[in-house]
Amino acid sequence: MLVVHCPVCGAEGDETDFHGGGQAHVRRPATHDPANVSDEAQRDYLFIRHNPKGLHFERWRCDRGCGKWFHAARDTVTMEFKAFYGISELPPREVMEQATGEWATYFKDRLKAEAKS
């Protein structure tokens, strides 16, 4: 049984009080450049998923509390939550640094893009 903590209203409860919403930080290509969305980009947005054995980043909803969506970092082997953070935020830096594989690449690119802007 997972114990989830909502970073918005502070509610804490087991997984039945919350709703898992799948992979976090998925960007809809049509939002950024509606005129140029390739079939591959649309496929990646809809279907291709990071599916790591280890640290994963996902969306959750505080179903029986405030109703807001938020983000969580969780290990898919130990089931341990590493962090809960806001829906428009990136994970805490020390958690981001533990990310491996596709997630590590994603956060590196994201931070680079943010440093530029």
Next chain:
Amino acid sequence: MKSRYSIFSLARNAMNYHKDWERAWRSPQPKAEYDAVIVGAGGHGLATAYYLAKNHKMTNIAILEKGWLGGGNTGRNTTIIRSNYLQDSSIAIYELARSLYEGLSQELNYNVMFSPRGVLMLCQTEHELRAFKRTAHANRLAGLDCRMVSPAEVKEIVPIINDDPNCRYPVLGAYYQPRGGTARHDAVAWGYARGADALGVDIIQNCEVTGITREGGKVVGLETSRGSIKTKKVGVVTAGNVSTLMQTAGVRMPIESLCLQALVSEPIKPVIDCVVMANTVHGYISQSDKGELVIGGGTDPYNNYSQRGSFPSLEHTVTALVETFPIISRLRMLRMWGGIVDMTGDRSPIISKTDVEGLYVNCGWGTGGFKAIPGSGYVFADTIAHDRPHAIAEPFGLNRFAEGRLIDESVAAAVAH
């Protein structure tokens, strides 16, 4: 050549107190090179290897398995076999599998205990009744032997069902496939393993594949916990662990790995002689030959690689079945377990070539792979041997996700996941 199992070999071995049975398969050391390597010795992998050797005469091949054969989802499912799916492409592959199951014990000379006891899919809301009628029409067009049955007939087939019309989810009818049923899951894995081994396939257990080696756009070999193996063709059949393995070859998969649980009760006298699936309330049930009720439900809603599911999912399933079958309310549960299932966005499998030459993948069976083992192995072997998709496998290519040509089976799954 292996000696055949028969009534005479049984009698002969009984004379020696069963001490002289030969091993069902060898435990060979991995060779340095193979013509093709299958990764994952579950039902689908073993069937693929068997048909590669039998139908396509590729005998210099190996199956690598990180644990023991049939120890993953093949040994963790609820053994239900049916083919009454909604879409034509699904019907084709699941019906091929179901019909191969009918002759599998004879084909493999191994009793897989296929028991076509009938699969009854309950309709417990008006919406569900209409949805199954639609499936029934689609299946009749495809020539499947299936029919809708009335609530009275349901009660006749399953006398222990709750037929109170005033309960929360009354039984309004059911969709019935009399030729569906169950088989012994371990025996399917063992039978294919014995058959493949007899044809010369090396089954190498306790050998984890840690990476797929590419040279440019081609597969050249595999890195394993027991050294490197050269090969030009690799078939990845690793279910829940497919994403991480394919990533080592630079191929990203449209898969999420979730935990699906099942459980069995203490053994009781025969109370139910078919398979009953109840989609609306999320549960399915059958009775094993030992008398245990075999129960399955829905997946946990988040990614999981631990082969241990959450208690609320089990509770939900059991609650639903107690409502549907009140007499089981005081049964004790003996065992529960979880398997890591590979879910695709359209709930249909992937049997495909990839952008990497010589790399093939068979995955995405999600919560319903056991029923498809013979058909899946049959068409995947053909795909690997001829380096082009078998006609039945073609719709299940990875390209369907970019082309938007989905095979939507999320409503035809027996239980919505």
